[in-house]
Amino acid sequence: MLNEKREFYLALSIQHLNFERRMNLKLRIWRQRDANSKGALVDYEVKVNPHMSFLEMLDELNETLQQKGQEPVAFDHDCREGICGSCNLFINGRPHGPMQTTTCQLHMRHFHEGETVVIEPWRAKAFPIVKDLIVDRSAFDRIVQAGGYISVNTGSARDANEIPIPKIIADEAFNSAACIACGACVAACKNASAMLFVGAQISKLALLPQGKAERKATGRENGGSDGCGGFWSLLQYRGLLG
Numbered sequence: 001m002l003n004e005k006r007e008f009y010l011a012l013s014i015q016h017l018n019f020e021r022r023m024n025l026k027l028r029i030w031r032q033r034d035a036n037s038k039g040a041l042v043d044y045e046v047k048v049n050p051h052m053s054f055l056e057m058l059d060e061l062n063e064t065l066q067q068k069g070q071e072p073v074a075f076d077h078d079c080r081e082g083i084c085g086s087c088n089l090f091i092n093g094r095p096h097g098p099m100q101t102t103t104c105q106l107h108m109r110h111f112h113e114g115e116t117v118v119i120e121p122w123r124a125k126a127f128p129i130v131k132d133l134i135v136d137r138s139a140f141d142r143i144v145q146a147g148g149y150i151s152v153n154t155g156s157a158r159d160a161n162e163i164p165i166p167k168i169i170a171d172e173a174f175n176s177a178a179c180i181a182c183g184a185c186v187a188a189c190k191n192a193s194a195m196l197f198v199g200a201q202i203s204k205l206a207l208l209p210q211g212k213a214e215r216k217a218t219g220r221e222n223g224g225s226d227g228c229g230g231f232w233s234l235l236q237y238r239g240l241l242g
Helices: 002-020 054-067 138-148 167-177 184-188 195-207 212-221 231-237
Strands: 023-031 040-048 116-120 129-131
Touching (some): 040 054, 167 195
Parallel strands (some): 023 116
Antiparallel strands (some): 023 040
């Protein structure tokens, strides 16, 4: 019994030491006052807890900057749970950083003592910089609005349960709807192509019964699926647009 208590308190002590441990990092962050100003990478030195999330690290940096009377780093975020897609950062040359997760779910334990971490906004003409690390991703919203628009006047919205959808189709549509529109596919592509995003949206909308009469027009006339590499032909071949 005594040995078990000793092991328990030893484990607590080790956990406490790990929690208090700090790691020295050099951050190289893109700073830009607005869309019309010239930006540049600015260096900052921080001591961070390895258990922090990446956004918590930026929060702590901003607290330090504000205490010094300096302008905090502007970055986008919302849910911090990997759902909303707002936290779109380019970290060390990769969208969302070294792990296959969103920026808000990335933790500092994936970096090393003394490492230089380069933090930039998405680099794509379709996502103009608003300030520092914040970009305007409203182009994605316009694609969704174009693909999901139905011109027929149907009066008030019907209850979703009134339109029966087989479970297998609902599951397929849900898989496509899992795209959180973070924009990583555009940032990673050298041509800034949104094929993955547009493909997910068209797959989702094509599987559901709402708006099927207009799916060809809404998909093609708004340019979303006509753009890169014969994407329209691929969708037709897969039967997603008729």
